[in-house]
Amino acid sequence: MPIIMEPKLISGNANLPLATAIARRMTMHRGREVSLVDARVERFNDGEIFVEVFENVRGEDMFVIQPTSNPANDNLMELLIIADALRRSSAARITAVIPYFGYARQDRRSKARTPITAKLVANMLVEAGIERILTLDLHATQIQGFFDIPVDNLYASPIYALDAKHHFRDVMDDVMVVSPDVGGVARARDLAQRIDAPLSIVDKRRGKPGEVAEMTVIGEVKDKVCVIVDDIVDTAGTLCKAAEVLMDNGAREVHSYITHGVLSGPAVDRISKSVMKSLVITDTIAPNAAVRGCANIRIVPTAPMFAQAILNTANGTSVSSLFDHKTLGPIYEGLYAAE
Known part of the structure; x- marks a missing residue:
């Protein structure tokens, strides 16, 4: 029997309301409180980002919730530094939950002497110690192939x-x-x-x-x-x-x-x-x-879907089941009547 670890959530500053909503939704599913790991993600006077995790995460299954939206560079660096902090704190696994994957529009060379920045970002995420990506509606699905780690691309x-x-x-x-x-x-x-x-x-x-x-x-x-x-x-x-x-x-x-x-x-x-x-x-x-x-x-809201995807990932069950609107109907109860 595989050992099922309780997922732990941590968030940068990019979209704290979404991270909080995901935690609240997981609390409903689990029947016990799921809260964001206590940490500080702040900037020094010169703009450098500093991260400190206040809870023990050794051996934990960590999920970092951080879209890389505007300001894209700051939010990307927050994600990378949080991942590095977790890796150096002996987290068992680090999954990046990136609801919006920035730089995805730079997925190919559109003309001579231009970068493929989406591939560069993929390399940076892997080097930071991230072992799995969970995202939504990648601009180009082939970006999944830029990674040598599993990428679960959910659909809206x-x-x-x-x-x-x-x-x-x-x-x-x-x-x-x-x-x-x-x-x-x-x-x-x-x-x-x-x-x-x-x-x-x-x-x-x-x-x-x-x-x-x-x-x-x-x-x-x-x-x-x-x-x-x-x-x-x-x-x-x-x-x-x-x-x-x-x-x-x-x-x-x-x-x-x-x-x-x-x-x-x-x-x-x-x-x-x-x-x-x-x-x-x-x-x-x-x-x-x-x-x-x-x-x-x-x-x-996307919190119901992301919460279920995180639980499925942590439990080793299917994420692709969330591709079906009939499966999502009960998850979105109260917002839409099940069809």
């Missing part, structure tokens, strides 16, 4: 399937799932199959980075309730333009499901003025006050 589409079936239950026959570009078709198709909806594509051609020159809708969206599906929304320029193009092509409404709400620069202002009726994001990146105050942005 099962949560979004529950959400769509709940919020669009009266108009499900009119829902059309839309991929905002050709590269995201697989992600959009996954949700379309889960909710039994047709699929359309917005083909975009860029003039230069951050600027879209032309958009064409592939598929009939007239009188449809369009749902755009993607993994990252940054400045929201492309997203808002795609919503306009869909409306110009006769769509009745446009909504969006985007996993990681980076929402930098003018994003929130653009979304608030957009023709989109709603943008649904997850809490993998801690939302600021502007995001929380935007009337047409809605945030769905």
